[in-house]
Each structure stands twice: as C-alpha cells, then as structure tokens.
Amino acid sequence: MTRLSRRHLLASGGAIAALGSGAHGPGWATRASAQSPAAMKIAWAGSAERASIIKGALAAIQAKMPGVRITSETGTGGQFGTKIAAQLAAGGGPDIWITQILALADFADGGAAQDLTRYVPQPIDMRDWDNQAIVGARYKGTQYAVSTGSNTFIGMYDPALTEKAGLGVLPPDWTWAKLADYAGQIAAANKAARVFGCADASGDLQIFQVYTRSFGGELFDADNRFLPTQDDIVAFWDYWAKLRAAGVCVTPDIQTRFQSGGDIAQHPIVQGKAAIDFDFSNRFLSIEKLANKPLATTTLPMGDRPGMFFRPSLMWMISVGADHKDRAAEVVNALVNDPEVGLLLNGQLGAPDNPAIYEKVRAAAGPSDQRVYSYLDLARAKYVTPLEHVVYPRGGGGLGPAFTAQAESYAFGQASAQKAAATFLGVVKQSLGQ
Amino acid sequence: MLVSLYFAFTDFRLLTPPKWVGLANFQRAAADPIFWLSVKNTLTYIALAVPLKLAVGLAVAVLLNARMRGLTFYRSALYVPSLLGASVALSITWKQAFSADGFVNLTLGVFGIEGPNWVDDPRYALYTLVLLSVWQFGATMLIFLAGLKQIPQELYEAAAIDGAGRPARFLRITVPLLTPIIFFNLVMQVIGSFQAFSQAYVINGPANSTLLYSVYLYDQGFVRFAMGYASAMAWLLLVAVAVVTGLNFFGAKYWVHHDDKR
Numbered sequence: 001m002t003r004l005s006r007r008h009l010l011a012s013g014g015a016i017a018a019l020g021s022g023a024h025g026p027g028w029a030t031r032a033s034a035q036s037p038a039a040m041k042i043a044w045a046g047s048a049e050r051a052s053i054i055k056g057a058l059a060a061i062q063a064k065m066p067g068v069r070i071t072s073e074t075g076t077g078g079q080f081g082t083k084i085a086a087q088l089a090a091g092g093g094p095d096i097w098i099t100q101i102l103a104l105a106d107f108a109d110g111g112a113a114q115d116l117t118r119y120v121p122q123p124i125d126m127r128d129w130d131n132q133a134i135v136g137a138r139y140k141g142t143q144y145a146v147s148t149g150s151n152t153f154i155g156m157y158d159p160a161l162t163e164k165a166g167l168g169v170l171p172p173d174w175t176w177a178k179l180a181d182y183a184g185q186i187a188a189a190n191k192a193a194r195v196f197g198c199a200d201a202s203g204d205l206q207i208f209q210v211y212t213r214s215f216g217g218e219l220f221d222a223d224n225r226f227l228p229t230q231d232d233i234v235a236f237w238d239y240w241a242k243l244r245a246a247g248v249c250v251t252p253d254i255q256t257r258f259q260s261g262g263d264i265a266q267h268p269i270v271q272g273k274a275a276i277d278f279d280f281s282n283r284f285l286s287i288e289k290l291a292n293k294p295l296a297t298t299t300l301p302m303g304d305r306p307g308m309f310f311r312p313s314l315m316w317m318i319s320v321g322a323d324h325k326d327r328a329a330e331v332v333n334a335l336v337n338d339p340e341v342g343l344l345l346n347g348q349l350g351a352p353d354n355p356a357i358y359e360k361v362r363a364a365a366g367p368s369d370q371r372v373y374s375y376l377d378l379a380r381a382k383y384v385t386p387l388e389h390v391v392y393p394r395g396g397g398g399l400g401p402a403f404t405a406q407a408e409s410y411a412f413g414q415a416s417a418q419k420a421a422a423t424f425l426g427v428v429k430q431s432l433g434q
Numbered sequence: 435m436l437v438s439l440y441f442a443f444t445d446f447r448l449l450t451p452p453k454w455v456g457l458a459n460f461q462r463a464a465a466d467p468i469f470w471l472s473v474k475n476t477l478t479y480i481a482l483a484v485p486l487k488l489a490v491g492l493a494v495a496v497l498l499n500a501r502m503r504g505l506t507f508y509r510s511a512l513y514v515p516s517l518l519g520a521s522v523a524l525s526i527t528w529k530q531a532f533s534a535d536g537f538v539n540l541t542l543g544v545f546g547i548e549g550p551n552w553v554d555d556p557r558y559a560l561y562t563l564v565l566l567s568v569w570q571f572g573a574t575m576l577i578f579l580a581g582l583k584q585i586p587q588e589l590y591e592a593a594a595i596d597g598a599g600r601p602a603r604f605l606r607i608t609v610p611l612l613t614p615i616i617f618f619n620l621v622m623q624v625i626g627s628f629q630a631f632s633q634a635y636v637i638n639g640p641a642n643s644t645l646l647y648s649v650y651l652y653d654q655g656f657v658r659f660a661m662g663y664a665s666a667m668a669w670l671l672l673v674a675v676a677v678v679t680g681l682n683f684f685g686a687k688y689w690v691h692h693d694d695k696r
Binding site: 085086088089109110112253256259260397401402408409411412414426427430 | 447448449450462466467468533534551554555556557638639640641642645653654656657658659660
C-alpha cells in the first residue's frame, strides 16, 4: 500500500516537473517516477545481431532509469507472433513486445494490447514525428502501438545489367509501363546470360497494394473492408503474366523460391536471375550484401500517382497485463526518442521517426547506409502518398500468403486469373468476416 | 480434448473469450475451397505414400531376410532414415536436394537427364513429400522383417518340393501369412500420414500444392488465430481418421489371414 502511494506521488511529481520544464522528448530520465522499481520483460523477433543491438539499447535505458529491470525474450520471425499471443492468452507474456503490422489488429482487437492514448504525448512524445508513423500504429483510430522506425518500398537493380541494355540509371518517376519497357530491354540485352529483366511481383499483396494505390485505389477502407475487385486483381496479375509470357520477368519456379519462405537470399536479384527486384528499404543493404555486387535503388513504379507509402517497420506494444504500464510507456519512449538509444539502435528497427534522432543516426552512418537514407529522403519528398489505414484488419494476417498462393496458381497455369482471384476474394471474405 | 470440442462450436480468436457459434465452423469448412484443397492433397498423399512405403518396406525386408554377409549393417543403415523422423532439419535437406540445382538433379544430370524443378513446381512438389515419406520405410521394414521371421521355414520347403518357384512361394505363402503385419503397418501408416505436418510445412510448395490438412489446420489456428475453426478442423480430422481406420478394420476380414481361422 505504502509502495503504491509513493509511486503515484512520485508519478504526479514527475508529471508536474515535465510540464514545468516544457520539455518533450527524453525527459523520462529526470522524472521522479523513474526511481520507482519496475521489472519488465521485453520481447522481439529477429537475428542474433538484432538481439545484441537491442540488448545494448536496453542496457543504456536501465542505466538511465534507476529501478527499471528489463529481461528480454527473443524469437524467430514467423512463429513469434503466435508465441506471444499464446503467452498473453494464458495470462503471461511480455510487458512490451514488437509486433508486425499484420498482427497488430489481432492483439488490439483481442484485448491484449494496451490503449496508449493516455501515454501520448507524455511520456510517449510523437509531436515531431511524421504523421504517417503515428497513424500507421493505430487501429480503428486508437493508438495501440508505437512505430519502432519507418520504412517504405524500394526498387533495387543491378546497374551493370541496365548499363548493358543502354539504360543506365532507372529514374524514380517511372511508371508500370516503363518498368515493362525497361525490363524488356534488359532481358533482351542479357538473354545470353539467362538473366531476366525483373522479378515477378504478382504474388506480393503489398506490391499489389502499391499498384492499386498508384491508380487511385486502396486496399482497405475506414471500416476495414477489402476494396479491390476481382477485375482489379486480374488486371494486376495479367500485367505480370504478359511480362512472363514475353520472357521479361522471371519464371514462376524462380520467383516461388523467394515467395515460399520469404528468405531474402532467394530473391531473384540475389540469385542473379533478375536485374530489377523489389522489397522494403530497411532490407536493401542486407540484400545487396547477399547479392555480392553493387545494387542501385529506385522507387516502385507509379501509375497515375505514387502508390508507395511510409509505414512503421515494426511496432512496440504494451500488454494490458503489464504490472508497470507507466514505466513501460517510459521505456517505449526511450526506445524511440532518446538520442543515445537511437544511435545504439542505429536504424536496426527502421529509420528513426524522431527527426532529431534520424539526423543524428544519418550523420553517423557509413556510405552504404547513406544511400538508403538518401533514398528515404527522396521517397518522402516526392514518391509516397499518405495512407491512413496501414494496419491490416483482424484476420488479415493470412491474406498475404493466400494472395501468393492464388497468384502462383495462375502463374503455373493451374487456374485462370478469374478463378484464382475469386478464390482469393473468398479467403478475404472468410478471414475478415465480410 | 473436451475443451477443443467446445472450441469447435465457438468463434475463438485466442486472445478473446470464445463465442458460441453453433455449427458455423463446420459450415465454413464445407464452403472453404482451401479446406477442400487440403483434403484433396492429403488424400493424394496418403494414397501414394502409404502403398509405396509398404511395398518398399516389404521388398527390402524380404531381401534382408535372406542369408547374406553384412546383414546387420544393412538393416541398421536402412533404418537410419526412420530414426531421423519427420524432422525440420531433414525436411530442409530434402527441399535442398530436390531444388532445381540440388543433389537429385545433379545426379540426373550425370546421366544426361534434365530433372524438373521438383519442389518449386506445383506439378511435382507433392511427389517430393511422397518420396520423403517412402524413404523413411525403416520402421515398416523392421516390422515386416519380424513378421517374416515368424513364418515357418517348412512351409517354404514343402512348397519347393511341390515345385513352387520363388514368385509363387512369395505370393502363396509369404504374403498371406504376412497380412496381419501388412494390416498393422497399413493402419499405422494411414493414421500417421493423416497427421503429416513438418515436412509439408517446411517444403511449402507453390500454389498450395503441398498444403496438407494438418498444415492448413495449423495455419488457421496459429497464424490466423482462428482457434475455433482450427478446433473444428481437428475434430473433423479425428472423425476422418476414425472412419478410415474403421473401414480398414471392416475390410480386413476379407483379406487378412489370422491363425485362429486356419
């Protein structure tokens, strides 16, 4: 009882101190509430390298927040969300965890994620952030999560192969028609080397989203209804089917190696099978490293307008069952707003959304990273359009694989585009209950 | 199990309390084309893998039942794949071996044969799963071998005296007397094949070509969090396994030879 009263008293004092200073940003370290003891567990998925970097950042946070004791739990990508959901459903689980866009709705609608509205803007201060990073972590208008850092789509190409086709630099203001044209020229120039012009993105729901948006459409509306029609999907698949038929994009068996497991080592551009490929900006350097040759960046093509958008790369969530929600919110704020922590994270979880930290991290970045930051600046300035409903609706987690499977059915000639699209829309209806 | 039966009649999304929906999950399964595709894949897999595995297991057991040098080594070596089981590591190795530039196609290339892109082509992907299952014939082989040891040698000697050749002795003596063992292996393999998971999950062929029932069940429950639907699917699987096993037992009286009927 004594402890609770003291904690509240200290928290009140901290809030007043923060108001008095007029500061926003990493003011958490100086607040009186930082003295109250709080043990919490933070979980994330990813590589050993990521774990090492995040643990370093958490050590820095603990040094600045006396009383906060953080334990960590890591997992592998595909099963991580399931593991956390099962733990939370059983009444356990971490206090803070990282989630992907596809799983946010399940945690939010499922009542496992804390509504963070009352923690914004204090202690979680996002006032200087790009609006896309803020709304991208909202579900049904509620702030259930905080972006760990943002990314967007990226076009990657092998400049040696485009040079050979006499194309040189691929312009960022290109269109889908230009992609077909350039990829055709590259394929023709590199036929002897059996290199295709581009990868086949027909099975990627997120690239379909970019395609749809580039012609004025959207994937979901405010009520989370799936908007594209059967004809829209067929039009997208037919675009790629024509490229396949002309030998411009890779054959389905090459593309499926990447699609079946999402292993970036199987990207057609990494495998030397395609000159142009697509992914997310935060993965470009890893892909280039695996390709073992210099790659250049460009945007995803446009239609009538840019279809790309910025989105949270990953998101921090706080459990409704967390014992120390206030302190957890302070820790989350430190993870996204503390300059020292930002430098330690070094863009590992996406480009920092805090502009001051973004500049610091960028200034400290090496030449390779600078290319990505330059690309992000270019994309943000001219080649993205705002997207309000970034988070997929509940049940939407399985839509990506379902889209891939049906695109493959069409690509391998096992179903017509119409039938495959109808099957996919059936899955949408079933998954989203629409 | 009783709790999962209850979940089968609910909309249970793991993180929210289950909500009673009656037969909705079963109606959903009936109208779900991917559900039926997984059923078709699973039945195809069982129809191919089980007879082939039994045939290979029996053939190798007959060979190993002969008197030859190094018999213990051969028995152990041929049992090794079964020891490895349906592990993830083995499935990854299998996927690699059957990839476009994998071990299988490299071997075929030595003989001038250009192999297909096994695991990355929906026309062949399921067959690689079948081959993986058949390759693990060791357990069935050992059971067959134990059965073969039980067959009295005097029966073969009498048949030989009567002029029966090897094929006739195999078909008229070995097979009939092994039918209880064949039946046992058949039942166990069918049940096991209904539950095949890790190899299909890892190989993950294109266009849902290796989407077995258990993988789809897992996908619904643990990827989409549709635990109610997954529970309904689990109970449908249990019923299907029970029915098929029951049919096997019913049919057994027409072809399984029991000593007590002699």
